[in-house]
Amino acid sequence: MPKKYHIHAKVTPLNLDYVYKFKIERGENCINCGKCTKVCIYEAHKRGKGGDPRKMADPNTVVCRNCFRCIQECPRGALEKSLDKDYLNIGGSYWKSDMLITLWKQAEDGKVPVTGAGYRGPFTGPGFDSMWTDMSEIVRPTRDGIHGREYISTSVELGRKLNHLSFDECGNLLSKIHDTIDIPIPIIFDFPEGNLSPTVKVALVRAAAELNTCIVLSPDHIAADTKKYIKNIIPLISHKEIDKHQALIKSVRMVAIDYKDEVLNSLPALQNKIKKINNVLTIVRVPATKSVEGLVAQLAQSGAEIIHVVADYCGMETGSTGTDRRLAKDIIRAVHLKLVEDRIRDEVTIIFSGGIAMAEHVPKAMICGADLTAIDLPLLIALGARLYEEPEKIILFPEGLEKISVRTIMHRIVNLMGAWHSQLLEVMGAMGIREARRLRGETGRAIFFEEIDNDTFGKLFKKEKL
Ligand code: SF4
Ligand code: SF4
Numbered sequence: 482m483p484k485k486y487h488i489h490a491k492v493t494p495l496n497l498d499y500v501y502k503f504k505i506e507r508g509e510n511c512i513n514c515g516k517c518t519k520v521c522i523y524e525a526h527k528r529g530k531g532g533d534p535r536k537m538a539d540p541n542t543v544v545c546r547n548c549f550r551c552i553q554e555c556p557r558g559a560l561e562k563s564l565d566k567d568y569l570n571i572g573g574s575y576w577k578s579d580m581l582i583t584l585w586k587q588a589e590d591g592k593v594p595v596t597g598a599g600y601r602g603p604f605t606g607p608g609f610d611s612m613w614t615d616m617s618e619i620v621r622p623t624r625d626g627i628h629g630r631e632y633i634s635t636s637v638e639l640g641r642k643l644n645h646l647s648f649d650e651c652g653n654l655l656s657k658i659h660d661t662i663d664i665p666i667p668i669i670f671d672f673p674e675g676n677l678s679p680t681v682k683v684a685l686v687r688a689a690a691e692l693n694t695c696i697v698l699s700p701d702h703i704a705a706d707t708k709k710y711i712k713n714i715i716p717l718i719s720h721k722e723i724d725k726h727q728a729l730i731k732s733v734r735m736v737a738i739d740y741k742d743e744v745l746n747s748l749p750a751l752q753n754k755i756k757k758i759n760n761v762l763t764i765v766r767v768p769a770t771k772s773v774e775g776l777v778a779q780l781a782q783s784g785a786e787i788i789h790v791v792a793d794y795c796g797m798e799t800g801s802t803g804t805d806r807r808l809a810k811d812i813i814r815a816v817h818l819k820l821v822e823d824r825i826r827d828e829v830t831i832i833f834s835g836g837i838a839m840a841e842h843v844p845k846a847m848i849c850g851a852d853l854t855a856i857d858l859p860l861l862i863a864l865g866a867r868l869y870e871e872p873e874k875i876i877l878f879p880e881g882l883e884k885i886s887v888r889t890i891m892h893r894i895v896n897l898m899g900a901w902h903s904q905l906l907e908v909m910g911a912m913g914i915r916e917a918r919r920l921r922g923e924t925g926r927a928i929f930f931e932e933i934d935n936d937t938f939g940k941l942f943k944k945e946k947l
Contacts (some may be wrong), residue, residue: 486666493892494895495864495879495885497865497879497881497885499543499865499866500565500567500568500581501582502540502547502582503563504565505561506540507538508559510558516554516692522870526540530588563804568582570631571869572915573869573870576838581867584839587896587901592900592903608836609808612810612845612927612928612929612930614844614926615927617911617912618910623800631915633914635769636663636664637852638918639786640787641785643658661762664693664694666692666901667847668853668854668898668901669689669694670695671696671791672699673857674857680890686714687707687710692898697715697716697855699716711733718737719739720747720751723751730755735764735787736762737762737763737765737789740767748785762786763786763834764788765787768799769793770800770801771801773815774815777790778825781820784906787832788810788831790816790834792833793836794836795835796810797836798812809835811864812833813850813863816850817921817922830853832855840901840904841908842854847920848921852913853923859897860894863893864890865879867879904919
């Protein structure tokens with residue numbers, strides 16, 4: 482059995498200006514009876530205001546898990562919980578404020594967040610929210626991915642694969658087996674846009690190395706002090722600049738090139754050119770436009786090894802602003818099904834990025850047909866960044882971030898991935914799937930709201946043709 486992949490989380494708080502969902506306040510009518518100290522298992526209530534053990538200190542909102550028990554049990558009704566004003570303003574319709582708070586917590590301790598009030602949100606919504614995974618194996622007594630009784634592999638393989646092997650008459654293998662690269666989690670980092678400080682850039686690279694995954698970086702962002710981790714860097718270069726970046730290509734394992742029309746016709750030649758410099762894998766990065774599935778199929782037929790489909794930051798199609806733009810779930814399904822139809826799905830690796838905002842989006846994207854995902858904004862949110870969608874996308878970094886050490890930032894990213902990895906294990910364990918690569922395209926193990934809605938009510942509400 483291969484060595485179990487484990488992410489070592491370490492509690493790493495950032496003493497910066499966070500946003501919390503609720504603010505707890507203790508009113509003047511508190512009689513300092515101390516009952517709330519006993520009922521809150523998270524120790525949000527403590528004595529010692531101004532050093533006086535007879536008086537209750539201000540509640541610690543940071544540790545509160547919103548179970549409301551202290552509110553209910555206070556004999557004087559002295560505790561009040563209200564929605565924080567900042568909480569109501571952050572995020573937007575896709576990056577909901579709850580998501581940002583969840584990501585901050587995950588980056589803090591690497592744990593799966595617990596909310597004492599249970600799940601109160603809707604049970605369906607657009608995109609990934611209209612999809613539920615089949616957890617029918619959750620009751621199996623041997624299920625225990627996280628705690629180690631069963632081994633669940635979250636690793637995935639990147640590269641071109643053969644769909645069959647050929648042998649000569651004597652049984653000798655004729656097929657040339659392509660090189661592939663294994664990474665232990667189905668997540669790579671995509672360099673987030675924006676003016677990031679050198680400390681954050683180095684920390685992102687070091688986190689990728691620590692997790693044994695990779696980060697896509699343009700050559701200008703590859704600083705001298707990250708060269709040590711060069712095997713974890715995927716340089717993103719223009720297909721016209723392959724010669725210029727020969728030295729870089731010689732030192733890495735994968736290279737990414739941005740799709741341009743001329744790439745399609747010259748792909749085999751481009752890949753050969755890169756392979757002559759160094760035997761690396763080539764990723765072609767394509768925008769998730771309306772016709773992306775056709776383009777991906779053409780690239781796959783031309784011999785593409787890895788194709789990275791990039792949607793916008795809310796997981797929507799790019800290149801238009803219409804209201805009929807597809808969301809991540811439908812884009813990935815369309816790409817996957819087109820490749821299946823063209824009988825080339827198993828030969829090519831598909832990475833999807835854009836709108837991968839929560840741990841659950843990783844297995845959901847894979848069930849829809851991606852081999853793995855790439856993330857960018859969650860890496861910044863892990864550092865306490867606030868994202869606003871309206872009136873336009875804005876990312877605000879917390880004041881004082883420049884003084885935070887590389888190590889602290891790195892630990893927070895590692896923690897975030899630790900929490901996501903734990904949740905991936907939970908989902909896979911509950912689905913009875915032991916290898917992440919087997920999640921790919923397993924739509925039979927998921928329920929899609931549109932489909933059951935149509936099956937159940939379609940006939941009743943379908944408009945009659947006049
Ligand atoms: S339970 Fe209510 S009255 Fe008692 S210490 Fe807590 S807030 Fe004050
Ligand atoms: S709401 Fe629950 S978790 Fe929060 S302070 Fe009160 S008892 Fe503690």
